[in-house]
Amino acid sequence: MTQTAKVESRSKGPFGLEILTDEQRFEMDVYQAFLNGAKGFWRDDVYARVKNEASSLANQSPSNIELKMQESDAYFLYSWLERRMQQFKYAGRWGLETMAEAHMNDIDRLLPADGDAKGAADSVPYYVKDLDVHQHPGGLWTSSANAVAHEWYQSGASFSGVGTDVMVDYYSKTVLELMPRKDARVLDMGCTLGRMTLAIKKAAPGAYVEGIDVCEPALRLAKAKARRDNLDVTFRLANCEEVPHPDASFDVVGSHWLFHELPKKAIKNTLDEMKRLTKKGGAVIVFDMQHVPGGSIGLWLHEGYAVRNNEPYAAGYSGLDMTKELKDRGFEDIKLLDFDPGTGATGWLEDLPPKRTHYSTVITARKP
Amino acid sequence: MTSLADKRWSAHIARLRNSPESKSLGVSFALASELFLLKAENKRLRLVLKRKGLLDDRDETAVAESEEFRKWLQNEQTAFSRSIFKAWLETDSSPDVSGEFESEVKAKA
Secondary structure (H helix, E strand, C coil), X not given: CECCCCCCCCCCCCCCHHHCCHHHHHHHHHHHHHHHHHHHHHHHHHHHXXXXXXXXXXXXXXXXXXXXXXXXXXXXXXXXXXXXXXXXXHHCCCCHHHHHHCCHHHHHHHCCCCHHHCCHHHHCCHHHHCCCHHHCCCCCCCCHHHHHHHHHHHHCECCCCCECHHHHHHHHHHHHHHCCCCCCEEEEECCCCCHHHHHHHHHCCCCXXXXXXXXXXXXXXXXXXXXXXXXXXXXXECEXXXXXXXCCCEEEEEEECCHHHCCHHHHHHHHHHHHHHEEEEEEEEEEECCCCCCHXXXXXXXXXXXXXXXXXXXXXXXXXXXXXXXXXXXXXXXEEEEECCCCXXXXXXXXXXXXXXXXXXXXXXXXX | CCCCCCCHHHHXXXXXXXXXXXXHHHHHHHHHHHHHHHXXXXXXXXXXXXXXXXXXXXXXXXXXXXXXXXXXXXXXXXHHHHHHHHXXXXXXXXXXXXXXXXXXXXXXX
């Protein structure tokens, strides 16, 4: 693994913080600091203990490992912290959702509904609507308060308690490298709050950049951030399984942490759309948790994560042979690279990392 | 590599959602967050007072007996207890997606 340099990214603070009083901001920050401390204990100490306890089971199936580890106190604590800390983060006394919902009127004033809002909720697919993805109560499709809560979350530490700016930088820089020219057309699928989309525009000011998502309140916030940062980016309410653009509309089509939230059928439909929308000679990028290192133990922990953190399709995506999927669709020059969001290190992970992290795989390919 | 195409994850999630040890951890965790914030507030306040040369034991005693403090205590004791024991009464608030997970795994198999 090689270490990449950390690059300066966002310079402006998280949207919506101005609605909190100084005291509320203090309470929320301290509460999140407490949770991040607990996450650090989970990520480093408890994870290491569980990994060590399970090491003698490395030659067994994930199913057997789960069976044998059920009696482990360390594994129970690991699982409990993994699942319940997310709930505390959102819905605790000073949780992000609790704080945002207490300021619902202010947030609605900051983020007035536009033409996209009418009937938007009806077209949200079941895999977004029914699961409280990431255990975010209500998800990102229900209200602008939820979107603001997610913005506060994204601006802090990630699920594994590490900063995520380095990941934003890496994704936008990779998109830039894939662009054939400065005024290329780039589509960011499943853009949620536009964090990646805006980073692409900042990295490539001459490009046409568009983000699409099914969650209208999230797009409302993405548009507001683009206005605030004076960035000319288009945000469109659209499903990545059926994008309202003609064939060969874009030079680069990408997605960041979208695929693990899609059931297999939706993944295949999205890949079909990526192929259809990409121009000849253009490129695609899929950045997500795909390759699971650490053999059977890694798979066991990953499947557990998927079910504990309400991301039930994550294991399905990891089981998919993405090289084959892309080859079957005629893509060439297919590259897979592991990326550690905590450090920015890249390479190919065989063993589980010493600390629990959201190891991701960056997949790129060209359309001949 | 075989995967978890059985109901084991449902039992795992059920334990995390409803077991007594899960509830106890929830209560402890909520309590710890209250204490953490309290320590931060106390530290912040004492640093301010110290910088201004205003920290005095007699003042603290007088304030503890004031109506303003009593009122705060009355309100806080209700919110504090509710916040801590909420985890025991309400337990797990996220939907159980193990059924969806298992059908996806089965579809893969």
